[in-house]
Amino acid sequence: MIPDQNRFESDPDAALGPVVGLPPGWSVGSPDAADRFDVARLARLLRDHERHGRGWAGAGVDDVLVEVSEHGLRMRENVVVRDADGEIQAWGSVHDRSVGRMLFVHVVARDLPDDIADRCAELLVEWARAQARAVGAARGLTTQQIDTGAFQGDERQARWLRESGFERVRTWWQMSRPVVPAELGLVPDPAHWEKDGVVIRLVRHGDGGLPDEDDLRRMHDVLEGAFVDHFNSSEETFEEFLHRLREDPGHRWDHWWLAELVDGPEPVPVGALVGTVSETRGGPDGSYVSYLGVLSAARGRGVAKGLLRTIVADAALRERDRVGLEVDADSPTGAAGLYTSMGWATKYVTESWHRDVPVA
Template sequence: MLGVPASLPEGWNVGAPDPTDRFDVARLTHLLRAHERHGRGWAGSGVDDVLVEVSEHGLRTRENVVVRDPSGEIQAWGSVHDRSVGRMLFVHVVRRDLPAGVADACSDVLIAWAEAQAREVGAARGLETQQIDTGAFAGDERQARWLAGAGFERVRTWWQMSRSVDPEEATLVESPERWEADGVVIRLVRRTGAGLPDEGDLREAHDVLESAFADHFNSSEETFEEFLHRLREDPGHRWDHWWLAELVDEGAEPQPVAALIGTVSESTGGQDGSYVAYLGVLEAARGRGVAKRLLRTVIADAAARGRDRVGLEVDADSPTGAAGLYTSMGWVTRYVTQSWHRDVPVG
């Protein structure tokens, strides 16, 4: 799409990373971890997170570009992900200690490439406009300058929250696998005889989350197949971290009204943690303490597994009051991120 932009220094070139080359994968991991350390003080990503973006499996819904110096070393990396209808996620990472002019040129390459990808993705989906959705750590002035200069708009702030877990909290609920109180059952998704999750339960979770988030910021319809494929790509995905909440009022069939999908946050030098990837409650069931029950369940589950924390993300501008619930239950903000959007005309 781009060739070699004139703004790059002589001998630099643009191409695709090789997911079978361990040096390319190691370099991408190093760049991503350095980006995280600068933005929030520590690195959490590893090789598995990079492979989600660049592996053959990941390339079903993604494309990647890298900028190399004359020695062949990767100095900048861009990745786009056709996340759902009208929403394309964009990863934008440039080596932190490059000279300013070279770093600016690398950023220009990544953004121009992402714009071209947006037109391709939007055309394939039959859209007139394709959104590019990217992020930045709060306080990263370089990233904000690049995005604002390229026509992106900062549209949302997110609190990345964490709560410590004590071993005694394994008794917060009767059993994380299933418990009931006041006409509400919290249970794990069922398993078939082969140990696989019950498809009916998975579809219930998808339907609940699609409905619960329909009126939330930047919600975009996602098919069941897209939803399942994307979640299974997460290195922390586990089937025994999917919960459903059902109303079982007397005389009525159980009615799914909420879902929580968790993942494992693995640590290289300490205890693992749990992470709440999704928590959605249907409007008709709000006010019955369903969300709080699901959160108590994931805390108890983490404690029973010997984990030391549960993390989650909350929309700082959400009108639902979710942040107040999390704070009241012990969650605190560890760092802050931002969403930046740009709409690209497809034609």
Template structure:
């Protein structure tokens, strides 16, 4: 995908009123993702937002580049608000995540005057609504959802969201599990192992597992198909094409092809393996200690549930993390999910580290 695929309005002046209501000398513009100083300031803003919302910062410049780099702009658009000294004090980013679903990053500096912060927030929301109408129109939709997140304890963000017409729709537990070195023996080999007719294996690579080649497309499509099928009835599920799926996951700074696993059911001797589960993992890098692993996606087809597929995939990523010298595995779970997935995670040693929320607003497309 390229920036030519972008469905957003790229000129901020065309997405905002002539007078957006900011104080004299304050300006809005699209940030330059190639400018190191701008990226550093956006990273500082995002980390301050995280510290205020959950007590600690975790984002890096790599996370910001996902939003503002040339590659990111294939499916995103960004806006910054600068004060009279040229310093970025607010940042918004919209992501054309899937048909009918647009993600919003909304960050305002915590140190500026409260009234000016309110105006910056209003500008970001007005711009996001204009972008929702643009992307919705490009996709031929009558209504476009804006999906944004907030930390459970961030009252300032909650107030802004409520005032802008957003509603709190879901709560998410951000869970973590420590990993011990001896847990490398949890499974015979994270690359491939079998239990009760289920084969757990990494996606195959062109030229073999150690070649460094690209994954076999058939395996990537199998992962995509399993996850699409597994999450059909889940909260806010939106169909995503194979190309959108691969592009988005490769943007993650922690993306590694050798963190993708497939679970296949093989019934009887000579049976054809049928993909039944998939796990997409990433690397959670740390500047102060060992890295961790993260479960970005874990899905099991309904027809295969009850056969230990999810447990086997989780044991696989734990063993893989231990073999790599990592000290933790993280994941996100829907606190309101009817599947009871949190019970499985708790039984396997995961505990909640912090809590986030999803807030939505539906925008009529004109």
């Protein structure tokens, strides 16, 4: 269940204690989601971070509000470092992602002197460690993982993580595939089609337009089962799953597909794909594969390929120009080979860095 109150320590002073090592007049506090200047500054920091790490920026105000809004704070907490003029120069965010797994994002302004930037980064990591202890204790754990990331080649971010006790544990290929209008014909109908005993369809909707809860639970069950043996998988309740995915600015209910085997007495859910919209300012939008999972018992039936063909055909129907996804570069499932064979190519690379924090 989603907690009525989040499991983090909301007071930065209580989490960090006395702060030293910052220039005179600098302070540590919380961002104000109702202050458009704070939100705009956080968006600029995030965009500068992306531009340095991969060559272009994609984040916007909506991405910031996922982290700092009242709705987002049900499962998150934030801290900022302000200079003597009140301008935000560093930002940290933590997300109670699932049992034993806390996501951590930290961004420091690129134009700060090295010694000040280093101190800001140290403070953000110290704060994240305190939050890991808080959320781990609230969940009754003895150890809490901090899961953070960096763009491959961002040596400043990698140095901060390495010096703070994080270990680089995984590499991820961020892939993209162009879409052309003719690919609408990849499947008979992106909303519902069948081949070789497999039906791929959108989740059902009721009279009020909301998705059928039984279908959503089938999606959750399939994805939990499909990823149970994958890298860093951890249990996530149905309520947490829906809450998190609905926060995505690109969330759309008509981008959720379920695959079922229908060659038995009853349909059996075996695959699921959660898609989102990747909006582009001044250009065509794209689609994105947030989740694709197939139960092991159904592998070899063409389910994954069918789901991928469906989202590509759907993107063509919507006049989008691309479909993106992320793949574990070290995955033993051969997913990367499937994606490459279907036209996906790596656009940039990210890394996962982990640190385990004793809760006591």
